[in-house]
Amino acid sequence: MRIAVIGLGLIGGSLLRALAADGHEVIGYDADPATRELARAAGYRVLGSAPAAVDGTDVAALAVPLPVLPKVLADLAGYDGLVTDVTSVKSPVRALAEEHLVRRFVGGHPMAGTEASGFAAADSELFTGCVWVLCVEPHGTDLADWLTLARLYTGLGARVLPITAAEHDNAVASISHVPHLLAAALAGKLGSPLNEALAAGSFRDGSRVAGTRAELTAAMCGGNATEVARELRQVIGDLEAMLRDLESPDPVRALIPALERAGELRRAWPPKPGVPGVLTGPAVRTLLELGRAGGWVTGIGTDDILTMRPESDRYSS
Amino acid sequence: MRIAVIGLGLIGGSLLRALAADGHEVIGYDADPATRELARAAGYRVLGSAPAAVDGTDVAALAVPLPVLPKVLADLAGYDGLVTDVTSVKSPVRALAEEHLVRRFVGGHPMAGTEASGFAAADSELFTGCVWVLCVEPHGTDLADWLTLARLYTGLGARVLPITAAEHDNAVASISHVPHLLAAALAGKLGSPLNEALAAGSFRDGSRVAGTRAELTAAMCGGNATEVARELRQVIGDLEAMLRDLESPDPVRALIPALERAGELRRAWPPKPGVPGVLTGPAVRTLLELGRAGGWVTGIGTDDILTMRPESDRYSS
Incomplete structure (x- = not known):
């Protein structure tokens, strides 16, 4: 898959490295020329503008801080690939995506990071084992797009957790x-x-x-x-x-x-993984039920979704 | 030196192990029979009562929780060795020692520990590099006793910091x-x-x-x-x-x-060590000045005290 990563700080830089290591074609961009040079020196293809970087890609992952998102979304006007983000709030980003008429959008948030920042701290293993929230909404989520990102991130070893933006x-x-x-x-x-x-x-x-x-x-x-x-x-x-x-x-x-x-x-924390499960004929409803129970997606098969839940559900009964 | 350690939890057990590893003769006691067995099984000499354990020792280190200290101090009535403790509050312990007429007392507090507890978690390296507060009071601290403990704990690799109980x-x-x-x-x-x-x-x-x-x-x-x-x-x-x-x-x-x-x-934290120093003809006053500046004792010589201070004193103008 061909993927653009916009913003090459700790999270974006790590995503660029991880996706490349997983065999994807990645193109990067960062507003800071020094960061672009750093990423180029590390061997990555980095272009001089966001529109140039996303041109012809299947997915654009926006890894910029929330205050910068409106400008990046404006830069991407007309892009018809799948757009996702990695910011730590999801309802405001969802509203921004609607406002900027983004055609295909699924919000995301990897629960990863350290107190370090910048491309120099980026690590292709940052997402291994981390929970990666991918938003699903009862109305408005395209399941095919959601599954595309879930396949991408489970490929990096992340636990993909489906939940609504508001609950996140x-x-x-x-x-x-x-x-x-x-x-x-x-x-x-x-x-x-x-x-x-x-x-x-x-x-x-x-x-x-x-x-x-x-x-x-x-x-x-x-x-x-x-x-x-x-x-x-x-x-x-x-x-x-x-x-x-x-x-x-x-x-x-x-x-x-x-x-x-x-x-x-x-x-009692963190909860231990329980037994693997499978969702067949998944719908937004079954995905949401999984996420609300603290469960996550471990892989995407041809016709099914591989899942995991916490060992004991202390909150059921 | 011959040292009794009363209370063999995480801190006491680690102290028993560390002092033995440093060549001292150690005798342990814990109120819990199972803990005593655990320490014996690890090869330590453990007696069946606090008075028996301290008998004939130079130093008694009390490593029991604060609420248990009054009983242990009562058990040690008449002991004429040097008594110290490891609890995390120092003014109340100082008052208890006076109340129980302890003849020679210097309060201590190693800034070490984890969320684990019990002898099973004890580690002879727990104090390496840790700050070990040893209380000095403008009136009432016997400098020779203080130096005895400072020598003991710097021997374990601890940074011995002199300060009053109230300031601690x-x-x-x-x-x-x-x-x-x-x-x-x-x-x-x-x-x-x-x-x-x-x-x-x-x-x-x-x-x-x-x-x-x-x-x-x-x-x-x-x-x-x-x-x-x-x-x-x-x-x-x-x-x-x-x-x-x-x-x-x-x-x-x-x-x-x-x-x-x-x-x-x-x-800016933790402060970096600066250059080594020496205190000659040390008095309580010079020790207190060292501790208030965030400095610590690294070793006790025959006629002097080896010290260290933070790299730059951001607080002096």
């Missing part, structure tokens, strides 16, 4: 976006030589993603502001409850129930 | 105790199969220490409740400011200043 945005607000804000609040606790010297493992891990470029985190959280605000309000409420525990006559005893519940949830 | 408790509230509460709040965001499936790197690291046993985290935070409450109130205030940013007309732009500051602090 709600879930990532709590388990991906809010963690970035907590990390930033924690990093703010440095600021004295003693604190810096005493900070150890719990600080290191809890604040890791605070090292992400501020514009990326701001675009991610700000682009999903309503959902992130609601989840952050809940976290603040939980922390205020812990504050009351700390101020109670027996703080050690008061803290235990909340810490026990958190510990049980955390130790 | 304030610093660890912000960079060690509060992170455990943030991790617990984050772990509470699991609870649906979709959230569990989509949680990735930022969740994994941000919530890691939520897997710690609830009683340990509760004892740590509850034992330092006043300091932790004050630091948690500040974090809640920082998160409320981010909430206002999210609710502003341009959340992406509004979030950037706080995220930039956090990113700068986080990327």
Whole structure:
């Protein structure tokens, strides 16, 4: 398959490398001339504009930050291939695609990445084993296009999870976006030589993603502001409850129930894969049912879809 | 040197292993018979009571959780060796030692540990490169005793940092105790199969220490409740400011200043070691000055103390 990757930062660069390693013909573009040179020096075909890069391709994967997407979509006016993206919010991108009259669009979001950024950090193995959300909507998703991307990404070793844009945005607000804000609040606790010297493992891990470029985190959280605000309000409420525990006559005893519940949830995570399954005659409805149960697509056969679900469904019954 | 280690969990068990590997004679004790058997099976001398274990030793290292310390200190009544501990709060332990009329006491706290616990997880290399706080007080610290422990722990590869109990408790509230509460709040965001499936790197690291046993985290935070409450109130205030940013007309732009500051602090951490130094004729005052600057002791010579400080002191003008 012939695929254009627009934007060659950590995610786009890794996608370019991974797709090429999987035998696809890839063409790259990045707005930054130095990044283009870096990718060319690594042996990739990189063109000087987005329209030139997507010309004649089957798929255009847009790996630019959310604030840059409107410009890229405008540049691609008239493109009749399949368009997807990798940004961390999906409802706003879906609206942008409609606004720019993109003919064939399926939103995507690989749950991969590190606090590093840029093509120099790109890694063809970044997506191996990662969850790659591919949006399906009860109305408006072309199943053939969805399957094209699912085949592409399962080929890279990703777990392709089908879910609606709205459900995605709600879930990532709590388990991906809010963690970035907590990390930033924690990093703010440095600021004295003693604190810096005493900070150890719990600080290191809890604040890791605070090292992400501020514009990326701001675009991610700000682009999903309503959902992130609601989840952050809940976290603040939980922390205020812990504050009351700390101020109670027996703080050690008061803290235990909340810490026990958190510990049980955390130790049960990540969910283990269960037994393989097969979807025949799949429809958007069956795909959505799979994703809502935390299941994912592992491969696309000729007439069926290979799937996997978590080992035990603690939430059924 | 002959050393008793009371409590053979992750920290105590690791200390037993590390001291034995460094050539010391070690005797262990744990209140749990199964743990005693485990340590004996690993080849260590383990006795059936705390008084029996400390009898005739130079140093007794108490590696039990804070709530158990009063009982252990009562068991050790009359012991005339040097007593130290490894718990994560230092002012309450100092008060306990005074209350129990411990003759020679220097409080300690290795900034090491994982979310694992128990002797089975003990590792003789756990303290290599870690910061080990050894308390010094302007009044009441016996310098010879302090140096005995500093020699012992630098021998294990630890960075021995001198600071008062009060300053320690304030610093660890912000960079060690509060992170455990943030991790617990984050772990509470699991609870649906979709959230569990989509949680990735930022969740994994941000919530890691939520897997710690609830009683340990509760004892740590509850034992330092006043300091932790004050630091948690500040974090809640920082998160409320981010909430206002999210609710502003341009959340992406509004979030950037706080995220930039956090990113700068986080990327500058950990501080790099600078050039070695030497303290001659050391006094409590010079040791405290070293610790407050984020410096640490690397070794104890015959007449001097080998030290290290962070590369650049960003906080001195």
